[in-house]
Amino acid sequence: MKFKIFTLLAALAFCGSAAAWLEGGGERDEALDLEPDLENGLDVYEVCSGCHLPEGWGKKDGTFPQLAGQHRSVLIKQLADIREGNRDNPTMYPFALPRAIGEAQSLADVVAYTEKLPMNPDNGKGEWPAGTPEFDMGKKLYEDNCVECHGKDGEGSAEKFYPKIHGQHYAYMLRQFEWVRDGKRRNANPDMVEQIKSFSNKDMQAVINYVSRIPVPKEDLAPSADWTNPDFD
Amino acid sequence: MKPVNPIIISLAMLASIMLATPALAADGAQLYKTKTCFTCHGKDGKTPILDTYPKIAGQNPAYSLQQMKDIKSGARANGLSAAMKGVMHLVNDDEMKALAEYIATL
Structure with missing residues (x-):
């Protein structure tokens, strides 16, 4: 519910220019409010794991991001944005479509699954350690x-x-x-x-x-x- | 000119063979998975995730290889090739060759 209120406030506050950042309504809000089914989340995640890996750690070289541990709301927004054509990512695009990952319930399920995955202890880092x-x-x-x-x-x-x-x-x-x-x-x-x-x-x-x-x-x-x-x- | 020690020549030849070997031995089936090809084209090379993506199983290796090279270099940028361009930095020339040969066997 709080997500809906925020979305409404955001829409009112930024009317127009920010529409591309956070559009309210639709399956984004629907997915946020649904009770996730982790078992189905695992089933849905199988297609994602081809690139993001079973651990959800992505690739250290940055080709694919780590999804493990990411907030559900963030991933729902990104998935919805990609499938609505609001974020360009040609490689990812077909995998964000309902045909690959299903409707709002599946969105809710898969992001709940990845949120619970433990994160990569060895993420890709920049070249400058502390002290530089x-x-x-x-x-x-x-x-x-x-x-x-x-x-x-x-x-x-x-x-x-x-x-x-x-x-x-x-x-x-x-x-x-x-x-x-x-x-x-x-x-x-x-x-x-x-x-x-x-x-x-x-x-x-x-x-x-x-x-x-x-x-x-x-x-x-x-x-x-x-x-x-x-x-x- | 000093004659070159035949042992050095042999070592150099050996080194070049050793450098080339991993590429020749590259396992196309393994690459097809780890380089994420299967995610779009299907594990069998004929069940693409979108109807607008090609079935590639059984394709002539020379053709597949050229398409991969052209998409990687940007020489081919039409159609839906942008989707594949995003992962082409993951493969080098030898790996593309091994992939093309594997795809032909599907």
Whole structure:
């Protein structure tokens, strides 16, 4: 219910320009309100696992993002955006269609399944470890520009559809950040586009490097990078 | 010019064979899975996820290989090739060759 209220408020507040960021109604709200069935979520996830892997960890090189642990609301929004043509991703597109993953109930089920998967303890990181000037530069940029929405530890906000970004692969985040900045990611939050418009490429690399190195809470991580998803035995 | 030690020549030849071997031995079936080909074209190469995607099983390897190369390089950018372009950095020339040969056997 709170999602519906937020969506309504968002629609009222940003009428027009922000429609591409968060359109209310339809299967997005429907999926958020449905009681998820994890067993069906696993069945639906099988098609996704071809690229995102059974563990939901994606690829370290950033080709495919990590989905494990991501807020359900965020993934419902992205899936709905891709299938409605509001986010361009030609490779992903057919997999977001009802033919591949079903209707609203299946959306609810599959994202509930991935949200519970333990996260990759060895995500792809930028090249600058703590102690380097670039790391410090990224940390400062993060604190000045990103904390308000993505949180001090990169945890995002399920309620506001802000993605969890800690633990995500560096190369994936860098690509998405660049697309948000340059207008290619059409479903981006206009507040973010505005916030990062003056970022240079170096700023972008530094801040994403920092984010890729924010520690993920231990309880959200798989016991080791060799962990395999037992549901796929 | 100093004569080149035949042992060095042999070692160089051996090294080049060893470098080439993994590619020649690349398992097309394994690549077809790990490089995500099956997700769109189907495990059998004839059940694509969209009706607008091609069945590729049994295709002539030379044709498949050329299409893969052209989509990867951007020489072919028409139709729905953008969907495949997104993953083509995952394969090199030798892997594409192994894939083309495997697809022909499906």
